Amino acid sequence: MSSTIKDVAKQAGVSVATVSRVLNNLPGYSEETKRRVEQAVEELGYQPNAIARGLVNRRTETIGVLFPSVSSSFSSEILHGIEEVAHKHNYSVIVCNTAEDGKRTMKYLQVLREKRVDGIIYSSGVLEPEYYEAVQAMGVPLVLVATKSDWDDVPFIKVDDRQAAYDAAAYLISQGHREIAMIGGGESDSIAGQPRYEGFRQALRDHGLPLREDHVQDGGFTFEGGCGAAERLLTASPEVTAVFAAGDEMAIAVISVAARLGIAVPDQLAVIGYDNLKLAEMSNPPLTTVAQPLHEMGRMASEKLIEMLATGQPAASEVVPHRVIERQTVKKR
Incomplete structure (x- = not known):
């Protein structure tokens, strides 16, 4: 049987309210109390319920990512970078395959709204005005990767x-x-x-x-x-x-x-x-x-989104460097 927050509180010798404050990074406890709670969580293997935690901090700690082709090598390398940073910050990632023509984009934006994601990363396709307006209605930050933005409050990461x-x-x-x-x-x-x-x-x-x-x-x-x-x-x-x-x-x-x-x-x-x-x-x-640098572009998109969640302010767009990698398919004439 899985442990509960009450089990953690009992083992750490504190109240359930104190455990909740520690888990949600709220103030009002000593470093010693934090250490005892974290130790109890580890020993009991306690997994906080994301929905319950979201009721406290109004976040689900999930990020939605939209790709026109999830199965492509291009999308895969960007996604690895996104997930690397997201998981480091304890965010889960929901990946949506919008199809090459973007025909499923509005449907997936509605799904992400229902899932109450904290933010969205949009890759490769054109950010149509209706997509932008849908994300605005959700009230969550948006970052673009491998595409560009026509809106000042939507940063992007791409090469020239x-x-x-x-x-x-x-x-x-x-x-x-x-x-x-x-x-x-x-x-x-x-x-x-x-x-x-x-x-x-x-x-x-x-x-x-x-x-x-x-x-x-x-x-x-x-x-x-x-x-x-x-x-x-x-x-x-x-x-x-x-x-x-x-x-x-x-x-x-x-x-x-x-x-x-x-x-x-x-x-x-x-x-x-x-x-x-x-x-x-x-x-x-x-x-x-x-x-x-597709993996790095994914990392940067994730970092910018998490920065925007923390500050409530738009992040800066970035044009990243490219370079020619010489292998064996070009020979000097």
Whole structure:
């Protein structure tokens, strides 16, 4: 049978009210009393009831996290960072899969409202006005990760996608490539698709290289989409010597399709990805890519949310650094 708060009070030689104050970090007891209560909790294996505790401090010590694709490697690495910090501060995490088009977002926001979460982290997708208004109605803080915010009271953590894509293309140019193609995620995606296209195109213009629209394909940020885009590109444009894929899954798709078509990477075709997922190290050959610090971004999102819960004030947004990780899929010409 599990221990109760009364058992803890009896073993520590204090009142139930004192145990409650210690567990909820309220004042009114000595350090010695705190030590005895904590020792009794440990010895008895007492687990405070989250609902009952929430009635005292008006918190459930839970965080809601919304991802467009929970199963993706991208989301997984961010989530690990979020959970690492959340658990350190004794918060539980509720993860919601909103689907790629966000059609389940409003439904999950209602679920999180019913669960009385203390705050929300929203990843990757566009924060639509209706989502913002729903969170405002809940009266809880909101932090964005791998996306941007149009509201001053909603901080975000992300890389500069335009500059990162520019740097990826410039790296290929520095290695002697001139016929460079791109497989992106679609220009209708204002968060990652459009700025990465813009960065790629600007790098080509700045280095005096022609921009051929048939060298730009949409892979939808998926392995399957990347395979289709790579097939179209490599069969129609044999002059291409390098490909920038705006996501590692698409980059690995390019390597796979190239192998099937008898095109050697990196001897005949250079490939650079984007994200630096664990998959990048496991590809054959290992993938050169632009690294986003996804785990650290998740940690920062969690830290900012907990800071906002503690202070009641918005935290500052941050643009985090990216870098090119050189492996074995780009060879100097």
